[in-house]
Amino acid sequence: MDIKNNILETIGNTPLIRLNRITKELPCTVAAKVDYFNPGNSIKDRMAIKMIEVAEAEGKLKPGGTIIEGTSGNTGMGLALGAIVKGYQCIFVTTDKQSKEKADVLKAMGAEVIVCPTNVEPEDPQSYYSVAARLSKEIPNSYHMNQYDNLANRLAHYETTGPEIWKQTDGKITHLVCTAGTGGTITGTAMYLKEQNPGIKVWAVDAYGSLLTKYFNTGEIDMNEVYPYFSEGFGEDFIPRNYDMSIIDAFTQVTDKEGAIMARKLAKEEGLFCGYSAGSCLKGLMQLKDSLKKDDLVVCIFHDHGSRYVAKIYNDQWMMERGFLEVKTFRDIISGRPVGNKLISVESNQTVGAAVELMRKYDIEMIPVLKDGEIIGSISESGLFQKIFSNPDLKHEVIGNLLEPAFPIVNFNTSLEKLKSFLTRENGAVMSRDEAGNYHIITKYDVLQALGG
Template identity: 85%
Template sequence: MDIKNNILETIGNTPLIRLNKITQNLPCTVLAKVDYFNPGNSIKDRMALKMVEVAEQEGKLKPGGTIIEGTSGNTGMGLALAAIVKGYKCIFVTTDKQSKEKADVLKAMGAEVIVCSNNVEPDDPQSYYSVAARLAKEVPNSYHMNQYDNLANRLAHYETTGPEIWKQTDGKITHLVCTAGTGGTITGVAMYLKEKNPDIKIWAVDAYGSLLTKYFKTGELDEKEVYPYFSEGFGEDFLPKNYDMSVIDEFTQVTDKDGAIMARKLAKEEGIFCGYSAGSCLQGLMQLKETLTKDDLVVCILHDHGSRYVAKIYNDQWMMERGFLEVKTFKDIVSGRSGSPKLVTINENKTVYEAVELMKRYDIEHIPVVKDNEIIGSITEGGLFQKVFSSPDIKNEKIANALERPFPLVDFNVSVEKLKSLITKENGAVMSKDDAGVYHIVTKYDVIQALGG
């Protein structure tokens, strides 16, 4: 029987998946090491378990002890799993820039979570680094894992992630692309792969607002490079000890917007629902693609699952508020019309024949019907087509006898995406009022054109 003794035995051996659509314009093969298949839904499970095992071996973590760590969420999840199986308590310190879902998950796993401000210097007493270090001194029988400077972090990837990638590609990998945070993943994997083949290129992806890229290029730790950013799980405002820059060949920085948009594309085009850093990793590859050839085999490490970002990058409102998502609206469609033509309406006392003539003259299919300057219904080409069969003489009757339901009234700033669900076979248009109280109409053809543009 193939039975795991506990959840920790399911860590590692994650799949390598070929990317097909999102990289179709690249000359090479691109594979994704999708590490959300780990039980804690991220690559951090690997190093969390290793850090615990090494701490136990060195006598730093004793039975019944408390694990303390500063974490953006994923490392905490891995440590929480290890703690549950091995009988430890957990106190995690995180920042207010991390998604609420991450903290909620950690609490669900029995951990205590302390949230600190992100807008302070690393050595500030209120920073999550400092708070974690202080708690380790105050809490009896506790140990601060310190994933940033704990070399068991990179050892985990040297022992597991690197060998897995080498084996899964039959040693044919030519490039590794990975976001750079604590340095454990990219350094550990790079150390192993470089031992196997020194010609393998290691590309690190960084965030704007992080000092890692400048340090790599100049050797200077420039605090002026540091400023707040939305990207999660990578980039740093100091240099963790896990880094060995000699095994990294290139650094590139990705904007918050580009990383978020690419993550959403990865989900829609490949069906791989990953976190923020995965989108940034793929965007970083695109920024460095000029040197790739048809014989190259690129592996991109996708760290965690998208479920931890549903309130952020996978939330349209969050994206729009930060200018990351350019959503077309009812207003955009109306503004894009040349000359903003006046809405064509017809009075209920007019005849059906007059309505048909208006349709011909303006090449339209939908006309709002008015009474005393108020819209009371509609008349459409499709509706008239059906009525003509049952009553050929209807063209001489009043509009009131052929009246259809009014078109739905929507907000002037409603997104085109939402209009798709409102415009149906039975209902071919919607209406809205602008700020001046003037009515406008949008039809299914307007939506098709807007989405196609």
């Protein structure tokens, strides 16, 4: 029988999967090392368990102790799995830019999660680096794993990820592409692979707002390079000890938007539901594609699962709010709204006062008027203001007696460019009906927002 003794024995030996559609324009073979097949859904399971094992061997982590770590979520998951099996407690410190799902998962695994601000210097007492270090000093029988400077991080990939890739490619790998964060994955994997074949090229993918790329190119730590970004799990505002820049051949930076769009493309075109870093990794490869030849075999490391990003890059509204999702039609704008967001309307037999109250409650300036489920006109704040100011008793008047023209009705797939022609000084909204027969409304503000203005 093949029965694993515990969940930790399922870590590693993840599949290498050929990419077919997105990379068809490239002259070579591209394969993804898909590490969301690990039990914690990320490559961080490997190094998390290795850090625990090394800490135990060195006597730094004792029975019944508490594991403390600053983590974006994935390392915490791996540590939580190890803690459950080995009998430790966990306290994880993360940042407020990380997806809520990551923190919720860690709590589900029995860990305590402390959220710190993102936009502070690493040395700031509020930073998640500083808070984790402080807690390890204050809590008895605790150990701060410190994945950034703990060399067991890169050792895990030297011992497992590198050998697996070498074996799975029969030693034919020519390029390794990986996002760069703590440095453990890219450094440890590259160390092993370059021992087997020094000619293998190692390409690191970084985020704009991270200082790693400039440090690689110049050897300078330039804090002017550091600014907030949405990408998760890679990029840094300092240089972790796990890096050995001498074994990396090139760095390229990918924007938040490009990484998010590519992740969504991976899901739709390759069936790989991956996280932010996978999209960025593949986009980084595409930026360096001119260096590739026919017989090359490129391996991209896809770190984690898309379930950690459902409320972010896989959420149309989140993407649209940040200008990451291209809006082309009336339908696109509506799909970016929260599910269940219904049309605010009034019936023709309601009072003007009721309409005014709705405008105040929902902070809107115009409302369509319906009769027997059909649009017969509209009513607007600007149209009512002077009338009510002159005659306050109009609040009790029936709306049907004060109707303004109905908003234009367009097809649900009308293009954004055509929508603009309907929105004039006199007309501030356009309406449409979806396949289920439900009315929707788009205002000038919605179109301006969709255009990035």
